[in-house]
Amino acid sequence: xxxxETGGRRGVVPQGAGLPGLxxxxxxxxxxxxxxxxxxxxxxxxxxxxxxAVYELAEPAGMRxxxxxxxxxxxxxxxxVDRLEERGLVRRAPLPGDRRAKQVLLTEEGHAVRAALLxxxxxxxxxxxxxxxxxxxxxxxxxxxLDADGGPAEAAYAVTSDARxxx
Amino acid sequence: xxxxETGGRRGVVPQGAGLPGLxxxxxxxxxxxxxxxxxxxxxxxxxxxxxxAVYELAEPAGMRxxxxxxxxxxxxxxxxVDRLEERGLVRRAPLPGDRRAKQVLLTEEGHAVRAALLxxxxxxxxxxxxxxxxxxxxxxxxxxxLDADGGPAEAAYAVTSDARxxx
DNA sequence: CTGTAATCATTCGGGCTCGCACGATAGGGT
DNA sequence: ACCCTATCGTGCGAGCCCGAATGATTACAG
Numbered sequence: 001x002x003x004x005e006t007g008g009r010r011g012v013v014p015q016g017a018g019l020p021g022l023x024x025x026x027x028x029x030x031x032x033x034x035x036x037x038x039x040x041x042x043x044x045x046x047x048x049x050x051x052x053a054v055y056e057l058a059e060p061a062g063m064r065x066x067x068x069x070x071x072x073x074x075x076x077x078x079x080x081v082d083r084l085e086e087r088g089l090v091r092r093a094p095l096p097g098d099r100r101a102k103q104v105l106l107t108e109e110g111h112a113v114r115a116a117l118l119x120x121x122x123x124x125x126x127x128x129x130x131x132x133x134x135x136x137x138x139x140x141x142x143x144x145x146l147d148a149d150g151g152p153a154e155a156a157y158a159v160t161s162d163a164r165x166x167x
Numbered sequence: 168x169x170x171x172e173t174g175g176r177r178g179v180v181p182q183g184a185g186l187p188g189l190x191x192x193x194x195x196x197x198x199x200x201x202x203x204x205x206x207x208x209x210x211x212x213x214x215x216x217x218x219x220a221v222y223e224l225a226e227p228a229g230m231r232x233x234x235x236x237x238x239x240x241x242x243x244x245x246x247x248v249d250r251l252e253e254r255g256l257v258r259r260a261p262l263p264g265d266r267r268a269k270q271v272l273l274t275e276e277g278h279a280v281r282a283a284l285l286x287x288x289x290x291x292x293x294x295x296x297x298x299x300x301x302x303x304x305x306x307x308x309x310x311x312x313l314d315a316d317g318g319p320a321e322a323a324y325a326v327t328s329d330a331r332x333x334x
Numbered sequence: 335c336t337g338t339a340a341t342c343a344t345t346c347g348g349g350c351t352c353g354c355a356c357g358a359t360a361g362g363g364t
Numbered sequence: 365a366c367c368c369t370a371t372c373g374t375g376c377g378a379g380c381c382c383g384a385a386t387g388a389t390t391a392c393a394g
Contacts, residue, residue, distance in 0.1 A: 022294070022302055023200060025309040030197045032313065033190060049380060063343055076381050078344055083379090100342040100389045127189070129315020134308055135189055141297065141305045142192040146199065148296020216350060230373055243351050245374055250349085267359045267372040340391070350380080360371075 032126040040120040044113055053080050054089065054114050060105035062095065089113055199293040207287040211280055220247050221256065221281050227272035229262065256280055 034048070041051030049070075056069035067077045081104055084090040089110035095101040106114060130138065201215070208218030216237075223236035234244045248271055251257040256277035262268040273281060297305065 022306055022309075025306060025313070026193065026197050026200065028313055029309055030193050033193065047379070064341085072380095073382055074343065075345080075383085079380075098342080098390075102343070127312045130308065130312045134311065137304065138308045138312075139189050139192060141301055141308075142189075142196055144301070145294045145297045145305075146192070146195055214349070231371085239350090240352060241373065242353080242375085246350075265360075265372080269373070336394090338391100338393080340389105342389075343387095345386075346384090347382105349382085352377105352379085354376090356373105356375080358372080358374105360369100362367100362369085364366080364368105 029127065036124070036126045037121070040117060043120045044116045046113070046117070049076075049080050050084055050089075051117055053077070053084060054106070054110060054117060057090070057104065057106050057110070057114070060093075060103050062101045062103055064101075066104055084110070196294065203291070203293045204288070207284060210287045211283045213280070213284070216243075216247050217251055218284055220244070220251060221273070221277065221284060224257070224271065224273050224277070224281070227260075227270050229268045229270055231268075233271055251277070 037051065038048045041048050044051070046054065052070050053066065056066060061069065063074055063077045063081065066081070067074050070077065070080075081090060081092070085092065088107055090104055091107055092102045092104055095103045204218065205215045208215050211218070213221065219237050220233065223233060228236065230241055230244045230248065233248070234241050237244065237247075248257060248259070252259065255274055257271055258274055259269045259271055262270045
Protein backbone atom coordinates (compact mmCIF):
# COMPACT_ATOMS: atom_id res chain seq x y z
CA UNK A 1 0.00 0.00 0.00
CA UNK A 2 3.14 2.14 0.08
CA UNK A 3 1.94 4.10 3.13
CA UNK A 4 0.86 7.13 1.23
CA GLU A 5 1.45 9.30 4.24
CA THR A 6 -1.31 11.81 3.84
CA GLY A 7 -1.27 13.33 0.41
CA GLY A 8 -1.23 17.09 0.57
CA ARG A 9 -0.51 17.81 4.15
CA ARG A 10 1.15 20.63 5.99
CA GLY A 11 3.26 22.72 3.70
CA VAL A 12 4.61 25.06 6.25
CA VAL A 13 6.95 24.93 9.18
CA PRO A 14 6.77 28.53 10.23
CA GLN A 15 8.93 30.60 12.44
CA GLY A 16 9.22 30.74 16.16
CA ALA A 17 7.52 34.12 16.38
CA GLY A 18 8.85 34.67 19.83
CA LEU A 19 7.94 31.26 21.18
CA PRO A 20 11.20 29.42 21.45
CA GLY A 21 10.61 25.81 20.54
CA LEU A 22 6.88 25.80 21.02
CA UNK A 23 5.88 26.01 17.41
CA UNK A 24 7.89 22.99 16.27
CA UNK A 25 6.45 20.93 19.09
CA UNK A 26 2.92 21.79 18.09
CA UNK A 27 3.65 20.82 14.52
CA UNK A 28 5.32 17.63 15.64
CA UNK A 29 2.27 16.73 17.70
CA UNK A 30 -0.20 17.22 14.88
CA UNK A 31 2.19 15.40 12.58
CA UNK A 32 1.84 12.41 14.87
CA UNK A 33 -1.91 12.61 14.69
CA UNK A 34 -1.79 12.89 10.93
CA UNK A 35 0.60 9.96 10.65
CA UNK A 36 -1.59 7.74 12.78
CA UNK A 37 -4.65 8.64 10.79
CA UNK A 38 -2.88 8.19 7.47
CA UNK A 39 -1.52 4.81 8.51
CA UNK A 40 -4.97 3.67 9.56
CA UNK A 41 -6.40 4.91 6.30
CA UNK A 42 -3.72 3.16 4.26
CA UNK A 43 -4.30 -0.05 6.22
CA UNK A 44 -7.92 0.01 5.04
CA UNK A 45 -7.01 0.92 1.48
CA UNK A 46 -7.89 4.59 1.64
CA UNK A 47 -6.07 7.88 1.38
CA UNK A 48 -6.33 10.28 4.29
CA UNK A 49 -8.87 12.48 2.59
CA UNK A 50 -11.03 9.53 1.63
CA UNK A 51 -10.81 8.13 5.14
CA UNK A 52 -11.78 11.50 6.50
CA ALA A 53 -14.93 11.47 4.39
CA VAL A 54 -15.80 7.88 5.29
CA TYR A 55 -15.19 8.65 8.94
CA GLU A 56 -17.60 11.57 8.86
CA LEU A 57 -20.32 9.68 7.06
CA ALA A 58 -21.70 7.78 10.03
CA GLU A 59 -24.78 9.76 9.17
CA PRO A 60 -25.59 10.75 5.57
CA ALA A 61 -25.01 14.32 4.55
CA GLY A 62 -25.30 16.71 1.67
CA MET A 63 -22.07 17.77 -0.03
CA ARG A 64 -22.06 21.05 1.83
CA UNK A 65 -22.65 19.52 5.21
CA UNK A 66 -20.01 16.89 4.55
CA UNK A 67 -17.61 19.68 3.73
CA UNK A 68 -18.32 21.23 7.08
CA UNK A 69 -17.65 17.96 8.86
CA UNK A 70 -14.45 17.39 6.92
CA UNK A 71 -13.32 20.98 7.36
CA UNK A 72 -12.84 21.58 3.67
CA UNK A 73 -14.52 23.37 0.79
CA UNK A 74 -17.21 21.99 -1.53
CA UNK A 75 -15.06 21.47 -4.61
CA UNK A 76 -12.83 19.20 -2.63
CA UNK A 77 -15.80 17.23 -1.37
CA UNK A 78 -16.93 16.68 -4.94
CA UNK A 79 -13.48 15.39 -5.79
CA UNK A 80 -13.19 12.97 -2.88
CA VAL A 81 -16.75 11.71 -3.16
CA ASP A 82 -16.12 11.04 -6.86
CA ARG A 83 -13.31 8.68 -5.95
CA LEU A 84 -15.29 6.96 -3.24
CA GLU A 85 -18.23 6.55 -5.55
CA GLU A 86 -16.02 4.97 -8.21
CA ARG A 87 -14.91 2.50 -5.56
CA GLY A 88 -18.48 1.79 -4.58
CA LEU A 89 -18.06 2.90 -0.98
CA VAL A 90 -20.50 5.75 -1.29
CA ARG A 91 -23.44 6.81 -3.40
CA ARG A 92 -25.16 10.04 -4.23
CA ALA A 93 -28.90 9.95 -3.74
CA PRO A 94 -31.30 12.74 -4.68
CA LEU A 95 -32.68 14.57 -1.69
CA PRO A 96 -36.50 14.34 -1.77
CA GLY A 97 -37.21 17.85 -0.56
CA ASP A 98 -34.66 19.70 -2.65
CA ARG A 99 -33.77 18.92 -6.23
CA ARG A 100 -30.47 20.85 -6.09
CA ALA A 101 -28.97 18.93 -3.22
CA LYS A 102 -27.57 15.44 -3.22
CA GLN A 103 -27.29 13.22 -0.24
CA VAL A 104 -24.10 11.23 0.20
CA LEU A 105 -24.37 7.94 2.05
CA LEU A 106 -22.20 4.91 2.63
CA THR A 107 -22.98 1.74 0.74
CA GLU A 108 -22.94 -1.57 2.54
CA GLU A 109 -19.30 -1.99 1.62
CA GLY A 110 -18.69 1.56 2.74
CA HIS A 111 -20.00 0.76 6.18
CA ALA A 112 -17.73 -2.26 6.35
CA VAL A 113 -14.71 -0.19 5.40
CA ARG A 114 -15.67 2.41 7.95
CA ALA A 115 -15.86 -0.23 10.66
CA ALA A 116 -12.40 -1.47 9.67
CA LEU A 117 -11.09 2.07 9.79
CA LEU A 118 -12.46 2.71 13.27
CA UNK A 119 -10.99 -0.53 14.48
CA UNK A 120 -7.60 0.35 13.09
CA UNK A 121 -7.77 3.87 14.51
CA UNK A 122 -8.17 2.42 17.99
CA UNK A 123 -4.85 0.58 18.01
CA UNK A 124 -1.85 2.48 19.31
CA UNK A 125 -3.40 5.94 19.24
CA UNK A 126 -0.84 8.72 19.50
CA UNK A 127 -0.08 10.93 22.49
CA UNK A 128 -0.45 8.11 24.98
CA UNK A 129 2.45 9.32 27.06
CA UNK A 130 0.29 11.68 29.04
CA UNK A 131 -1.55 11.15 32.26
CA UNK A 132 -5.14 12.29 32.53
CA UNK A 133 -3.99 15.24 34.60
CA UNK A 134 -1.47 16.25 31.94
CA UNK A 135 -4.16 15.94 29.30
CA UNK A 136 -6.42 18.24 31.22
CA UNK A 137 -3.65 20.77 31.68
CA UNK A 138 -2.76 20.62 28.04
CA UNK A 139 -6.35 21.14 27.02
CA UNK A 140 -6.70 24.10 29.33
CA UNK A 141 -3.53 25.73 28.07
CA UNK A 142 -4.38 25.28 24.42
CA UNK A 143 -7.88 26.62 24.93
CA UNK A 144 -6.51 29.64 26.75
CA UNK A 145 -3.93 30.32 24.07
CA LEU A 146 -6.57 30.11 21.38
CA ASP A 147 -9.28 32.34 22.70
CA ALA A 148 -7.00 34.93 24.26
CA ASP A 149 -5.62 35.41 20.82
CA GLY A 150 -7.76 35.05 17.73
CA GLY A 151 -11.38 34.01 17.93
CA PRO A 152 -13.47 32.33 20.58
CA ALA A 153 -11.30 29.22 21.10
CA GLU A 154 -11.75 27.33 17.85
CA ALA A 155 -14.70 28.27 15.69
CA ALA A 156 -12.79 27.01 12.67
CA TYR A 157 -11.99 23.57 13.96
CA ALA A 158 -15.36 22.75 15.43
CA VAL A 159 -14.66 21.35 18.83
CA THR A 160 -18.41 21.14 19.38
CA SER A 161 -18.23 19.94 22.94
CA ASP A 162 -16.45 16.66 23.29
CA ALA A 163 -18.60 14.68 20.92
CA ARG A 164 -15.62 13.02 19.33
CA UNK A 165 -15.01 9.95 21.38
CA UNK A 166 -13.86 6.92 19.39
CA UNK A 167 -17.54 6.10 19.17
CA UNK B 168 -3.97 38.96 -3.28
CA UNK B 169 -7.09 37.06 -2.27
CA UNK B 170 -5.49 35.73 0.90
CA UNK B 171 -4.64 32.38 -0.52
CA GLU B 172 -4.79 30.83 2.89
CA THR B 173 -2.05 28.24 2.57
CA GLY B 174 -2.50 26.19 -0.57
CA GLY B 175 -2.54 22.49 0.13
CA ARG B 176 -2.86 22.30 3.84
CA ARG B 177 -4.23 19.88 6.33
CA GLY B 178 -6.65 17.50 4.77
CA VAL B 179 -7.52 15.61 7.89
CA VAL B 180 -9.35 16.27 11.09
CA PRO B 181 -8.96 12.91 12.70
CA GLN B 182 -10.72 11.26 15.51
CA GLY B 183 -10.51 11.82 19.21
CA ALA B 184 -8.73 8.51 19.75
CA GLY B 185 -9.66 8.51 23.40
CA LEU B 186 -8.57 12.07 24.04
CA PRO B 187 -11.75 14.00 24.42
CA GLY B 188 -11.30 17.39 22.87
CA LEU B 189 -7.54 17.41 22.80
CA UNK B 190 -7.08 16.57 19.16
CA UNK B 191 -9.26 19.38 17.81
CA UNK B 192 -7.45 21.87 20.01
CA UNK B 193 -4.08 20.79 18.67
CA UNK B 194 -5.35 21.15 15.14
CA UNK B 195 -6.86 24.50 15.92
CA UNK B 196 -3.55 25.70 17.34
CA UNK B 197 -1.52 24.68 14.31
CA UNK B 198 -4.23 26.13 12.10
CA UNK B 199 -3.58 29.46 13.78
CA UNK B 200 0.11 29.17 13.11
CA UNK B 201 -0.55 28.26 9.50
CA UNK B 202 -2.97 31.14 9.06
CA UNK B 203 -0.55 33.66 10.45
CA UNK B 204 2.24 32.41 8.24
CA UNK B 205 0.01 32.28 5.17
CA UNK B 206 -1.23 35.81 5.79
CA UNK B 207 2.33 37.08 6.13
CA UNK B 208 3.30 35.26 2.96
CA UNK B 209 0.36 36.68 1.05
CA UNK B 210 1.17 40.16 2.31
CA UNK B 211 4.57 39.86 0.69
CA UNK B 212 3.20 38.37 -2.51
CA UNK B 213 4.13 34.76 -1.85
CA UNK B 214 2.33 31.51 -1.28
CA UNK B 215 3.00 29.64 1.93
CA UNK B 216 5.31 27.14 0.31
CA UNK B 217 7.28 29.84 -1.45
CA UNK B 218 7.54 31.83 1.76
CA UNK B 219 8.71 28.74 3.55
CA ALA B 220 11.55 28.35 1.06
CA VAL B 221 12.50 32.01 1.19
CA TYR B 222 12.41 31.91 4.96
CA GLU B 223 14.79 28.97 5.07
CA LEU B 224 17.23 30.49 2.61
CA ALA B 225 18.98 32.86 5.00
CA GLU B 226 21.95 30.70 4.09
CA PRO B 227 22.26 29.10 0.65
CA ALA B 228 21.57 25.39 0.36
CA GLY B 229 21.48 22.53 -2.09
CA MET B 230 18.07 21.26 -3.13
CA ARG B 231 18.33 18.34 -0.75
CA UNK B 232 19.36 20.43 2.20
CA UNK B 233 16.64 22.95 1.46
CA UNK B 234 14.17 20.10 1.46
CA UNK B 235 15.34 19.13 4.91
CA UNK B 236 14.88 22.68 6.15
CA UNK B 237 11.45 22.94 4.60
CA UNK B 238 10.43 19.49 5.79
CA UNK B 239 9.47 18.27 2.36
CA UNK B 240 10.74 16.00 -0.39
CA UNK B 241 13.09 16.92 -3.22
CA UNK B 242 10.55 16.95 -6.06
CA UNK B 243 8.59 19.53 -4.16
CA UNK B 244 11.68 21.66 -3.68
CA UNK B 245 12.29 21.57 -7.41
CA UNK B 246 8.75 22.75 -8.00
CA UNK B 247 8.84 25.62 -5.54
CA VAL B 248 12.32 26.76 -6.51
CA ASP B 249 11.20 26.80 -10.15
CA ARG B 250 8.51 29.32 -9.29
CA LEU B 251 10.83 31.44 -7.21
CA GLU B 252 13.44 31.41 -9.94
CA GLU B 253 10.86 32.55 -12.50
CA ARG B 254 10.10 35.45 -10.20
CA GLY B 255 13.77 36.25 -9.85
CA LEU B 256 13.87 35.81 -6.09
CA VAL B 257 16.25 32.90 -6.23
CA ARG B 258 18.90 31.45 -8.51
CA ARG B 259 20.52 28.08 -8.97
CA ALA B 260 24.30 28.17 -8.99
CA PRO B 261 26.56 25.23 -9.72
CA LEU B 262 28.37 23.91 -6.69
CA PRO B 263 32.13 24.00 -7.34
CA GLY B 264 33.01 20.77 -5.61
CA ASP B 265 30.19 18.61 -6.97
CA ARG B 266 28.83 18.76 -10.48
CA ARG B 267 25.60 16.98 -9.54
CA ALA B 268 24.53 19.43 -6.91
CA LYS B 269 23.08 22.89 -7.35
CA GLN B 270 23.20 25.62 -4.80
CA VAL B 271 20.07 27.71 -4.29
CA LEU B 272 20.55 31.26 -3.12
CA LEU B 273 18.45 34.38 -2.78
CA THR B 274 18.94 37.16 -5.28
CA GLU B 275 19.11 40.72 -4.10
CA GLU B 276 15.37 41.04 -4.59
CA GLY B 277 14.97 37.74 -2.79
CA HIS B 278 16.72 39.12 0.24
CA ALA B 279 14.47 42.16 0.19
CA VAL B 280 11.37 40.00 0.03
CA ARG B 281 12.70 37.86 2.84
CA ALA B 282 13.22 40.93 5.00
CA ALA B 283 9.67 42.04 4.32
CA LEU B 284 8.41 38.59 5.21
CA LEU B 285 10.26 38.55 8.53
CA UNK B 286 8.93 41.97 9.33
CA UNK B 287 5.39 40.92 8.60
CA UNK B 288 5.78 37.71 10.59
CA UNK B 289 6.64 39.71 13.68
CA UNK B 290 3.33 41.57 13.83
CA UNK B 291 0.57 39.98 15.86
CA UNK B 292 2.13 36.55 16.18
CA UNK B 293 -0.33 33.87 17.27
CA UNK B 294 -0.61 32.23 20.68
CA UNK B 295 0.11 35.43 22.55
CA UNK B 296 -2.44 34.63 25.21
CA UNK B 297 0.01 32.61 27.25
CA UNK B 298 2.30 33.68 30.02
CA UNK B 299 5.90 32.54 29.96
CA UNK B 300 5.09 30.00 32.63
CA UNK B 301 2.23 28.59 30.59
CA UNK B 302 4.49 28.41 27.60
CA UNK B 303 7.04 26.43 29.52
CA UNK B 304 4.39 24.06 30.81
CA UNK B 305 2.98 23.59 27.36
CA UNK B 306 6.40 22.85 25.94
CA UNK B 307 7.10 20.32 28.66
CA UNK B 308 3.80 18.55 28.17
CA UNK B 309 4.12 18.35 24.41
CA UNK B 310 7.68 17.09 24.63
CA UNK B 311 6.62 14.43 27.12
CA UNK B 312 3.69 13.33 25.00
CA LEU B 313 5.90 13.05 21.97
CA ASP B 314 8.81 11.08 23.24
CA ALA B 315 6.84 8.80 25.51
CA ASP B 316 4.98 7.75 22.43
CA GLY B 317 6.68 7.62 19.06
CA GLY B 318 10.26 8.66 18.58
CA PRO B 319 12.66 10.79 20.56
CA ALA B 320 10.53 13.94 20.77
CA GLU B 321 10.50 15.22 17.21
CA ALA B 322 13.23 14.04 14.86
CA ALA B 323 10.92 14.76 11.95
CA TYR B 324 10.15 18.35 12.79
CA ALA B 325 13.68 19.44 13.57
CA VAL B 326 13.46 21.37 16.77
CA THR B 327 17.23 21.76 16.70
CA SER B 328 17.55 23.49 20.02
CA ASP B 329 15.82 26.83 20.16
CA ALA B 330 17.55 28.38 17.22
CA ARG B 331 14.34 29.74 15.82
CA UNK B 332 13.90 33.14 17.34
CA UNK B 333 12.44 35.77 15.04
CA UNK B 334 16.05 36.55 14.20
C1' DC C 335 -47.18 35.51 -10.23
C1' DT C 336 -42.82 37.30 -11.59
C1' DG C 337 -38.21 38.80 -10.95
C1' DT C 338 -34.29 38.85 -7.87
C1' DA C 339 -31.35 37.03 -4.54
C1' DA C 340 -29.55 33.03 -2.15
C1' DT C 341 -28.10 28.17 -2.17
C1' DC C 342 -26.56 23.65 -4.18
C1' DA C 343 -23.19 20.98 -6.55
C1' DT C 344 -19.99 21.08 -10.11
C1' DT C 345 -16.31 22.54 -13.44
C1' DC C 346 -12.11 24.89 -14.30
C1' DG C 347 -7.58 26.56 -13.45
C1' DG C 348 -3.85 26.60 -10.55
C1' DG C 349 -0.84 25.67 -6.63
C1' DC C 350 1.07 22.07 -3.36
C1' DT C 351 2.97 17.38 -2.27
C1' DC C 352 4.52 12.83 -2.88
C1' DG C 353 6.46 8.22 -4.79
C1' DC C 354 8.80 6.28 -8.49
C1' DA C 355 11.96 6.26 -12.08
C1' DC C 356 15.25 8.18 -14.47
C1' DG C 357 20.23 10.34 -16.15
C1' DA C 358 24.31 12.32 -14.33
C1' DT C 359 27.92 12.31 -11.23
C1' DA C 360 30.80 10.76 -7.19
C1' DG C 361 33.08 7.34 -4.30
C1' DG C 362 34.72 2.82 -2.83
C1' DG C 363 36.54 -1.56 -3.74
C1' DT C 364 39.13 -4.67 -6.79
C1' DA D 365 41.23 1.59 -14.96
C1' DC D 366 36.74 -0.65 -13.86
C1' DC D 367 32.44 -1.67 -11.92
C1' DC D 368 29.02 -1.24 -8.36
C1' DT D 369 26.69 1.48 -5.33
C1' DA D 370 25.11 5.69 -3.36
C1' DT D 371 23.70 10.43 -4.02
C1' DC D 372 22.01 14.67 -6.61
C1' DG D 373 18.44 16.92 -9.01
C1' DT D 374 14.57 16.39 -12.06
C1' DG D 375 10.35 14.57 -14.99
C1' DC D 376 6.08 12.28 -14.66
C1' DG D 377 1.78 10.81 -12.82
C1' DA D 378 -1.44 11.17 -9.32
C1' DG D 379 -3.83 13.02 -5.49
C1' DC D 380 -5.16 16.92 -2.47
C1' DC D 381 -7.00 21.61 -1.95
C1' DC D 382 -8.91 26.11 -2.92
C1' DG D 383 -11.15 30.48 -5.23
C1' DA D 384 -13.93 31.97 -8.99
C1' DA D 385 -17.39 31.09 -12.25
C1' DT D 386 -21.53 28.32 -13.89
C1' DG D 387 -26.11 26.19 -14.34
C1' DA D 388 -29.91 24.42 -11.74
C1' DT D 389 -33.07 25.13 -8.29
C1' DT D 390 -35.23 27.31 -4.36
C1' DA D 391 -36.78 31.17 -1.49
C1' DC D 392 -38.29 35.66 -1.04
C1' DA D 393 -40.09 40.28 -2.37
C1' DG D 394 -43.17 42.86 -4.47
